[in-house]
Amino acid sequence: MINYELDGKVAVVTGGASGIGKACAHAFARSGADVSIWDLNQSALDAAADELKQHGHRVHTAIVDVSDSRAVDTAMEGVVGELGKVDIVVANAGIGGDISPSGDYSDEGWHKVIGINLDGVMYTQRAAIRAMKKSGGGSIINMASILGSVGFAMSSAYVAAKHGVVGMTKAAAWEHAGDNIRVNAVGPAFIKTPLVEKSLDAQTLKFLESQHALNRLGTPEEVGELVAWLASDAASFATGAYWAIDGGYLAR
Numbered sequence: 001m002i003n004y005e006l007d008g009k010v011a012v013v014t015g016g017a018s019g020i021g022k023a024c025a026h027a028f029a030r031s032g033a034d035v036s037i038w039d040l041n042q043s044a045l046d047a048a049a050d051e052l053k054q055h056g057h058r059v060h061t062a063i064v065d066v067s068d069s070r071a072v073d074t075a076m077e078g079v080v081g082e083l084g085k086v087d088i089v090v091a092n093a094g095i096g097g098d099i100s101p102s103g104d105y106s107d108e109g110w111h112k113v114i115g116i117n118l119d120g121v122m123y124t125q126r127a128a129i130r131a132m133k134k135s136g137g138g139s140i141i142n143m144a145s146i147l148g149s150v151g152f153a154m155s156s157a158y159v160a161a162k163h164g165v166v167g168m169t170k171a172a173a174w175e176h177a178g179d180n181i182r183v184n185a186v187g188p189a190f191i192k193t194p195l196v197e198k199s200l201d202a203q204t205l206k207f208l209e210s211q212h213a214l215n216r217l218g219t220p221e222e223v224g225e226l227v228a229w230l231a232s233d234a235a236s237f238a239t240g241a242y243w244a245i246d247g248g249y250l251a252r
C-alpha cells in the first residue's frame with residue numbers, strides 16, 4: 001500500500017461512512033492524516049470511525065445532510081474547532097436517484113438528486129474554500145462520475161448533476177489557484193459499493209461489467225488511491241482537471 005505522506009494534514013470526507021468515501025478516508029488515515037467523516041447516520045459513522053481509528057490518527061464524525069448549506073457550514077467550522085484546520089476535502093456524498101426517462105422525470109426526483117449531488121458539492125466546496133483560505137490552502141476533490149462526461153439512459157438528474165460537478169470544479173480551480181487551493185474532479189465508472197449493488201439486479205451488473213475494458217467493476221479502494229494522490233503534495237501541478245478512473249469505460 002502506498003503512503004501518500006499526509007502526516008499532519010486534516011481531511012474531510014462527505015458520505016464517508018460507506019463505499020468510495022470510506023475508502024478515501026482509509027487511504028488518508030493510512031497515509032497519516034486526521035480525518036473527519038460526515039454522513040447521515042450516527043451508527044454507520046461510528047462503525048466506520050472504529051475501523052479508521054486502527055490507523056492511529058484522530059477520527060472525527062459529524063451528522064451532516066450536504067443538501068443543507070447551513071449544516072455544511074456548521075460542520076466545517078466544527079472540524080476546524082476540533083482538528084485545528086482543513087487541508088483536504090472530498091465532496092463525495094451522493095445518491096443514484098430515480099430511474100426514469102427524461103420525459104417522465106418527476107420534479108421531486110429531479111430536485112432530490114440535484115440537491116445532494118450538485119448543490120451539496122457546491123456547499124461543501126464553498127465551505128472548504130473558506131476554511132482553506134484561512135490556513136494557507138489545500139486540495140478539494142469533487143466526486144463526479146464517468147457520467148460527468150458521457151450520458152446514460154434513465155438517469156438524467158444524475159448525469160446533469162455530475163456534468164455540473166465537473167464544471168464547477170474547473171471554475172473554482174481558476175478562481176482559487178492564487179489561494180493555493182487545488183480543485184479536481186474524479187470520475188469513477190461503476191464501482192462495487194452499496195449504491196450500485198442495492199439498486200441493480202445481477203443481470204444488469206453483469207452487463208455493466210462488460211462495458212469496462214477490464215470486464216469488471218472497480219473497487220472503492222481503487223478510487224481511494226487516485227483521490228489520495230490528488231490530495232497529496234505529489235499532485236502539486238494537478239488542478240481543474242477531470243480524472244476518470246474507469247477500467248477503460250470511456251476508451252471507445
Ligand SMILES: NC(=O)c1ccc[n+]([C@@H]2O[C@H](COP(=O)([O-])OP(=O)(O)OC[C@H]3O[C@@H](n4cnc5c(N)ncnc54)[C@H](O)[C@@H]3O)[C@@H](O)[C@H]2O)c1
Pocket residue numbers: 014015016017018019020021038039040041064065066067092093094095096116120143144145146187188189190191192193194195196
Ligand atoms: N458506486 C459507483 O459506481 C459510483 C460511480 C461513480 C461515482 N460515484 C459517486 O461516488 C460517490 C459515493 O458513492 P458510493 O458508490 O460510495 O455510494 P454509497 O451509497 O456506498 O455511499 C454514499 C454515502 O453518502 C451518504 N449520503 C447520501 N446522501 C447524503 C447526504 N444528503 N448528506 C450526507 N451524506 C449522504 C450515504 O449515507 C452513504 O454513506 C457518490 O457521489 C456517487 O455518485 C459512485
